[in-house]
Amino acid sequence: MRPKSRNDFAIAIICALPLEADAVEVLFDETYDRLGKYYGKQPGDVNMYINGRISKHHVVLCYLPGMGKGSAASVASSLRVSYTGIQLALVVGICGGAPPPPNYDEIFFGDIIISDTVMEYDFGRQYPGGFQRKSGVKDTLGRPDREIRTLLKSLQAYNSRIEFQDQVLQYLHMIQQAGTRWHHPDIDDVLFKASYLHKHHGETFSIKCCESDVPDYICHDALERNCEDLGCDNNQVIRRQKPIKAANISVHIGTVGSADTVMKSGQHRDAISRKEGVIGFEMEGAGVWDNVPSIIIKGVCDYADSHKSKSWQAYAAATGASAAKAFLEYWRPVSHDDASKNRHLMIPFGRNPRFVGRQDEIHKLDDLISMPDGAKKLAITGLGGVGKTQVALELVYRMRDREAECSIFWIPCTSYEAVEQAYMTIAQMIGIQDAKPAEVKDCIKDYFSQKDEKWLLVFDNADDLDMWTKGSSTAPPLNDFLPYNDQGHIIFTTRNRKLAVKLASADVIHIPKFDKETGLEFLEKSLIQKGLLNNAYASIALLEQLTFLPLAVAQAAAYINENSIGVSDYLLLLQEQEADVVELLSEDFGDEGRYKDMQNPVAMTWVISFCQVQKLDQLASNYLSLMACVDPRNIPQSFLPQSASKKKMIDALGLLSAYSFITIQLGSGSITLHRLVHLATRNWIKKEGQFLLYIRKAADRLSKTFPHDDHTNRQLWREYLPHALFLLEENEKCGDMLG
Structure with a gap:
């Protein structure tokens, strides 16, 4: 039945060339409307549409006024205004293929390129030494949503891919019955060496590209001629396929390069293919990608080099259109409106508008959750203040937006009482009204273990090992109450990697500190006066002083905002005496993304971890x-007192490493203590009244381990000397504590 309104169309197909659109329309099972006679469009929308049906899908075919990302972005934006129900856009047509070097044994003319990622390879800066593509997280396009990724993953399986390719051939035969222009051009498929240019060769031409002073110059006349006319050297051919073998069509799924310029350089093509894994080049996908969930599906008509020929365009347009129709046979979109009615959401914080970076970590978590037989329990670990909660929160909001049927419950694990309160709230939300407090965790475990719909439980700040694995005299361990169900997933955030492994086995994602680019972006988003970042040297120096730790950067930005000072001023404060720096890092500040009963200053955020280490392993403390x-x-590890057994020492260092307090270098085994943790630990033992005791213990260890006056110990001198000098300087500052 024909849709009643534009809102009933869920699929858009976007084509840049009339040839591409013609191929798609041939495969319409039914045409409803042409150029808006029946369905119309919103005022201000200058797009031209053809409405119809492909298989069971109501489809709107959209023409682009011209090639390029800008044109595509404008058209996609207007499309969303007139057709509000669009769930998926297919960018269909022709493209340049990129056979992977050095063997070039994949991707032929007529093959299908399908995007699972889009890369804007012309987005960057031109420096005197050449063009540098921007590759930071904020400068690259994201991945398609989960529904698209899941289908693409399934199509990459061997049997599914063979079935899909057979389906493409069936639809190609249907198109070819509609006209001879869609047939195979019946010429050789030729790939030249990447460095060999399509230009005038020989002495018979009055116009010669070789007369130019520019080495890679190709004149306009050459670009309009085919290889036979120009006399392109057959000895420069690295691969040739005869027409008789060209009936097979292969589907390739991967990264597609998109730009506002046509790729006509074999050397540039190979360089990008090697570095980025790009399998094809086109000009419209990036413009659509940012406006609507989309996939690029295109037939290969050239090899993105200078030896372009229009002879393959119609055939490639036909294979691209056939692949688009075959793809829609597999597309089963979720009805979001119906699914969302039955779900529950319990998320204590709003989405963080300053969230930056962490795309690799979120993608790993996403992939683990997306796999049909993948992990059901996952853990996020890292140093206190590194942003574990924020990563989990961003992941939760992404799942909320795309998983309309998934219920999400967030459980703070700051104390056993907080967990129990969260369980009581969950029980009320899901309709368990009569359970007693002592029974509610068992009831919820049973409920989620039997639930048919998707669910996600997030246990945030799961740091207390005893709470999870031992329990107490009045409360069993929380690990006993974790549900299991193929429909559900559990995510833990914890500072303790050892606990993470116990809870989630090998499915543990570590969150590192910011890199320079992400740190600068976060600082910019956190400051009120953006102009303060004009001093790039001071901004980077500040991030380095704060060890690129997100919590420390957020605290610094809050102090700068509150006191209307500059980045350089805060940097000077960090150069003050240790006690003043500790006081600065102990400044409380507002943060809507943290629990009200938790202290959030940097100098205080690790106190709970110090206490847990002390409780778990006195040797580690x-x-x-x-x-x-x-x-x-x-x-040097030899500086540390030897324990009764090697295992106890390994366990103690392993615990400190699990909390990300230390890094043990491979090979030498030397230990580096996180700089801010070093400062916070000194402050902690001072408050515990044990600073003098440990200063003397350190001096005693150095006197026992520092090598004797023998030139054979020169390497050991180098290792121990910085620590001896540090201790002597400490003694001078504090007034001869060592006697």
């Missing part, structure tokens, strides 16, 4: 306190 008394970099 002693090691941490000793290392706080010497230089935090490259501490």
Whole structure:
């Protein structure tokens, strides 16, 4: 039945060339309307549409006024205004293929290129030394949504791909019955060496590209001629396929390069293909990608080099259109409106508008959740203040937006009481009204273990090992109450990697500190006065002083905003005496993304971790306190007192590493203590009244381990000298504590 209004169209097909649109329209099973006679469009929308049906899908075919990303972006934006129900856009047509070097044994004319990622390879800066593509997280396009990714993954399986390719051939035969122009051109498929240019060769031409002073110059006349006319050297051919073998069509799924310029350089093509894994080049996909969930589906008509020929365009347009129709046979979109009515959402924080970076980590988590037989329990680990909660929160909001049927519940694990309160709230939301407090966790475990719909539980700040694995005299361990169901997933955020492994096995994602580019972006989003970042040197120096730790950067930005000072001013404050720096890093600040009963200043955020380490392993606590008394970099393991067994020492260092307090270098085994953790630990043991005790213990260890006056110990001198000097300087500052 023909749709009653424009809102009933869920699929858009966008074509840049009339040839591409003609091929698509041939495969319409039914045409409803042409050029808006029946369905019309919104005022101001200058697009031209053809409405029809492909299989069971109501489709709107949209013409572009011209080639390029800008034109595509404008058309896609107007499309969303007139057709509000669009769930998926297919960018269909022809493209340049990029056979992967060095073997070039894949991708032929007529093959299908399907995007799972789009890269804007012309987006960057031109420097004197050449063009540098921007590759930061904020400068690259995201991945398609989960529904699209899941279908693309399934099509990459061997049997599914063979079935899909057979379906494409069936539809190609249908198109070819409609006209001879869609047939195979019956000429050789030729790939030249990447460095060999399509230009005038020989002495018979009055116009010769070789007369130019520019080495890679190709004149306009050459671009309009075919290889036979120009005398392109057959000895420069690296691959040739005869027409008799060209009946097979292969489907390639991967990264597609999109730009406002046509790729006509084999060398540039190969360079991008090697570095970025690009399998095809086109000009419209990036413009659509940012406006509507989309996939690029195109037939290969050239090899993105200078030897372009229009002879293959119609055939490639036919294969691209056939692949688009075959793809729609597999597309089963979720009815979001119906699914969302039955779900529950319990998320304590709003979405973080300053969230930046972390795309790799979120994609890994996303992929683990998306796999049909993938992990059901996952953990996010990292140093306190590195942004574990924010990564989980961003992932939750992305799932909320795309998984309309998925219920999400967030459980803060700051205390056993907080967990119990969250469980009581969940029980009320899902309709378990009569359960007693002592029974509610068992009831919820049973409920989620049997639930047919998708669900996600997030246990945030799951740091207390005893709470999860041992319990207490009045409360069993929380691990006993975790549900299991093929429809559900559980995510833990924890500072303790050892606990993460116990809870989630190998499915643990570590969150590192910011890199420079992401740190600058976060600082910019956090500051009220953006002009403060004009001093790039001071901004980077500040990030380095704060070790690129997100919590420290957020605290610094809050202080700068509140006191109307510059970045350089805050940087000077970090150069003050240790006590002043600790006071600065102890400044409380507002943060809507943290729990009200938790202290959020940097100098305080690790106190709970210090106490947990002390409770779990006294040897680890002693090691941490000793290392706080010497230089935090490259501490020899021999400096640490030997324990009764090698295993206890390994366990103690493993615990400190699990909390991301230390890094153990491979090979040498030397230890580096996180610089801000070093400062916070010193402050902690001072407050505990044990600073003098550990200073003396450190001095005693150095006197026992520092090598004797023998030139054979020269390497050991180099290792221990910075720590001896650090301790002597400490002694001078504090007034001869060592006697």
